Amino acid sequence: MRGPVNELTPLEKNPPKLSKPKSTAAGIPGVLASFSHSVSNNLVSSIYNLSKVNRFQGFDCPGCAWPDPDNHRSRFEFCENGAKAVADERTSNKADPDFWSNWSVNELSLKSDNWLNKQGRITDPMVLMPNSMHYTKISWDEAFDIIATELASLEDINQSIFYTSGRTSNEAAFLWQLLARWFGTNNLPDCSNMCHESSGVALTESIGIGKGTVKLDDFNKADLIIVIGQNPGTNHPRMLSALSDAKKSGASVISINPLKETGMVGFKHPQKPLDLLGKGVKISDEHISVNINGDMALFRGFSKVIIEGENYDKEFIKKYTNGFNEYLEEVINTDWEEISVHSGVSIQDIKRLGAIISKSKSTIVCWAMGITQHKNSVATIQEIVNLQLLGGHIGRPGAGICPVRGHSNVQGDRTMGINHKPNLDFLSSLTANTGIDAPIDHGVDTVGAVKLMKNNNNTVFLSMGGNFLSAMSDTKLTASALKNCKLTVQISTKPNRSHLVTGKKALILPCLGRTEIDNTSQGNQIISVENSMGVVHSSRGNSKPISNNLKSETAIVAGIALSLENKISRNKIQWHNLSIDYDNIRNLISSCIGGFDNYNNKLRNNGGFYLPNPPRDSLTFNTKSGKAEFVKHNISSKKAKLNQFLMMTIRSHDQYNTTIYGLNDRYRGISNGRRVVFMNPEDIKDNNFEKFQLVDLTSHFRGENRISHKWFVIPYDIPKSNIATYFPESNSLIPLDSVADRSNTPTSKSVIITISKSIE
């Protein structure tokens, strides 16, 4: 029998150490921190590897989706975040078959996420049989056969789920969705569902494309850059170089965030010696400590200032937009008091900043998870677009909208068709070019996937990267759903909790990482990715793979497909030819997806190529009206009632999503602990708590309670009645059905919580 498996990260015994939050990001400590992580892994190969990151002939940094300059590359186009990601992948530690035989899944589940990740790279395909406590080694052919047998025996094809995390290359992603659709399902949930889905839904309706409209170069032409709900110092450090350059070219920066994040205060460029020695560049000219989820009201306030002052771009509005009069009326009818209460910002401050925004000739607005993971996220993003349309700040140099993506190829995966709601043009093109009978019915997203697995005993869940258990909301429910599957398959590089909380049978298929040489019978292959600004470029691994028994993600997809082909009747696809020469995949992509003509040649240009972006390139909007839409909504915000708190779940400086590199959050002054609740000092006093008080958190949703024990209270500069915790630890508190309207994204940044002292 398999004993109990712990689906949650274990509790922490001791409180963390505290120091003052830092006022400057990067600089010498940033560089040293990246190297100390490398040192602890493998210094020589890491330094060699770092010099290859984001060079024209090197590999794409697995750290984030922030773009590189178009025409040049500095010797080290990377940052602390990238350095950690590379060092983490290049570790010499191995989670090999001996490791898996030494530890049962039950024992492993008592270890922390940090410990699991430290065990190193998975070296061989492994299987966990029903009732067994240990993974054992299996051959690739046997593994593929198990998957094919289980898939072929499904009563309903829609009991299969093909999840994708956003590090997957364009080539592997294209094959992955082809496999799912050739088999017959659109069950293609992906990490976007938990990330920028709200941006995609909002922008598609407002401007006719689910992506941003700026190029990196626009940052140097902007008058004003507004950064909302984002912590670039930790999550997109290279963005700080763009912001500091923009400031040198005369731009002002406004930061809107319940927290004063260090990167937004000051920045020292880690690759410029003079910057390192000096005091650093001040980044934000203004910071607004908005209440959690107060942004929609705040932006309504900015629009009101512009409309009251008649400072809008009448010509742009007339020529390029639809719905202005209705929006105008809505704004006039929203009263100031309401705006101030919802946003938590004084009318005076909103008017002062609104006046600055009114004057800007070219404004860029950037946002990330602080905006996308709330109930009203789609409406909030559309309010941001409304403001940009008022000033004509789209399709003009130095202006536009900039949702800053997370995973390094999450945007590319969507472009490749990883989408549970594919558009019909894409499906018919896929059918025309591959002969498959592409299914039309919508598939499940991540929330739908949990429900599907929960309600069926026989689901097969396949995961191309990621850590579904820990990344998803409602950890216990997600765990019970995964355990209900007849088979779960993880295509992974490093051990994580999704390897421990599994279906009746489970497989781990270890793949090459981005830094490794991908050699096939046709020679070394390159892959491609799309960054946050729509540039597609190549990536080439340069290190010897950690084990001889790894396969590339593309080879794994082809292996599953070839095995399945023998068991079901479907049209022939040249899986083998596609998987040995990625030019063949790219030729197929060229014929199926717009903007990729001549893909193979263009990819080999230094820096790659831009995909078409109609709003940016020609002020063309593929919306219902053919114009950019003002979309009006009643203003709303989530508010905690008396004795409740509104909780946001955020990343520390030492984690990459569910991968925990270490236990410090250097910029926020926390070390050696993660189980913390950031709380306003007055709230601490009013509740009779103390610093390091051990508390239990209970979330409340539609009459249901979820409880999580033993968190340490930390006094922090955060608005009253707002609190923050780190994910993934706090995911068990987020109810599965608490999602954003229309995008169905878990509301990871607005969870209603009560706090009580723990019983020791």
Ligand SMILES: Nc1nc2c(c(=O)[nH]1)N[C@H]1C(S)=C(S)[C@@H](COP(=O)(O)OP(=O)(O)OC[C@H]3O[C@@H](n4cnc5c(=O)[nH]c(N)nc54)[C@H](O)[C@@H]3O)O[C@H]1N2
């Ligand atoms: N080192 C590192 N880099 C990463 C990642 C990582 O985990 N580690 N993850 C990658 C991924 S997948 C993603 S999506 C991105 C995530 O990048 P971010 O979105 O920067 O990540 P979060 O830590 O979720 O930060 C959310 C920020 O929004 C603020 N915030 C929360 N709620 C609100 C709100 O209601 N209003 C406003 N205005 N602000 C709010 C928080 O205080 C915090 O500063 O980073 C990517 N890069």
Ligand SMILES: Nc1nc2c(c(=O)[nH]1)N[C@H]1C(S)=C(S)[C@@H](COP(=O)(O)OP(=O)(O)OC[C@H]3O[C@@H](n4cnc5c(=O)[nH]c(N)nc54)[C@H](O)[C@@H]3O)O[C@H]1N2
């Ligand atoms: N509460 C809360 N929950 C959140 C969020 C939040 O802000 N708050 N953020 C959400 C967001 S924005 C996102 S994007 C999701 C992230 O969700 P996921 O993308 O599912 O999770 P990751 O933690 O990025 O996945 C890490 C695992 O990916 C595997 N891996 C790493 N590199 C590779 C590779 O090259 N190939 C393959 N095949 N596998 C690889 C490793 O085994 C590693 O353990 O989490 C979401 N969950």
Ligand SMILES: [Mo]
């Ligand atoms: Mo993300």
